Amino acid sequence: MIGAVLLIATPAFAGGIKGPWELDKKRNIVNENHETAPGSYITLPLIRFFQKYISPVDGERCPCFPTCSSYSLQAYRKHGFFIGTLMTVDRLFHEADIEKHAPLRKVGDRDRFIDPLENNDFWFADH
Amino acid sequence: MDKNRIAGAYLQGEEFEKAANAAEDFQREHPNHPLRFRSILIQGKSIIKIGHTREGRKVLLNLAKETPDLRIRNEALMVVGRSLVDEGRFKEADEIFSRIDKESSLYKKAAKARRYLAGAEEIPLKSPELAGLLGAILPGAGHLYAERRGSAVFAFMFTGAFATATMEAFSNEHNELGCGLAAITGLIYAGNIFSAVNVAHNHNLKQTKAFKERIMDTTRVGMWVGGDGTFMLSLGWCF
Incomplete structure (x- = not known):
């Protein structure tokens, strides 16, 4: 346990870098000015915490664009807690075989499967 | 006369609002000109491309009724049919394609599209x-x-x-x-x-x-025929 904490914490003090969470500048975080749907205030800080502190340590593993955390943030903001949660679960499930169903595009410095929110709420959302 | 050519050029250049406006100006300035029907065709196509599909189709269906020029009539019907296919209204599209004259150069394309449309109910959809x-x-x-x-x-x-x-x-x-x-x-x-x-x-x-x-590719109209008897070829490339 102590070893794991040290393993995570050590890079934070190395080479003048405050921590891996500084890397979030490179990441895709959705527009902060977007109107937030009611009921999503509990989950948004959790996702932001994940984006800022956990994801940089875990590495860029999500093959999609927007990344699952950004997608989830958008879903909670647009549809609120319940539908936002359903859409997040849906994304985690259909990500498993996304390579056969979404176009691959160069985003930043790597190829990603394009799967925006609009591709999954077009059949029920009011546009 | 020039405004009609300008409208055509705008349409080719995908400046649809300008094309529709130029075509409308031409019709207002030359209400009895023989190129008026060609101008209405450009206007109708442009209105559809802008996104006002219902209005555009109305313009083109009226044109198909009024024009004595069969080429314009058939082209107008083809555009209306394509617009209906794009909206998933396959039965109505089939009916429009069936009105294209057998003598028309577009007839083969329309017939092929109708063959595809006959299979619309067999699209493997999931509930x-x-x-x-x-x-x-x-x-x-x-x-x-x-x-x-x-x-x-x-x-x-x-x-x-x-x-x-x-x-x-x-x-x-x-x-x-x-x-x-x-x-x-x-x-x-x-x-x-x-x-x-x-x-x-x-x-x-x-x-x-x-x-x-598949239907849109089949019914694509690649050549723009000038109403004054001239042919205007458009070249497109992707890069």
């Missing part, structure tokens, strides 16, 4: 309701029905793992933990049903889009 129901009965089954095997396995294992953890927590009398896990499992289970419905909708969208694209 989102059934996908949701199957997902509710067995997590992952809805995904499997919508031909998403990878998602199906993941949905089954993920939901199953949380359900097992919840049962284990309750059987070991960790009731608080069990309640928390039960709430999470409930959301995951609901997400699994939502996901099954969503992948079925996406499957249908993909299939319908492929079907439409």
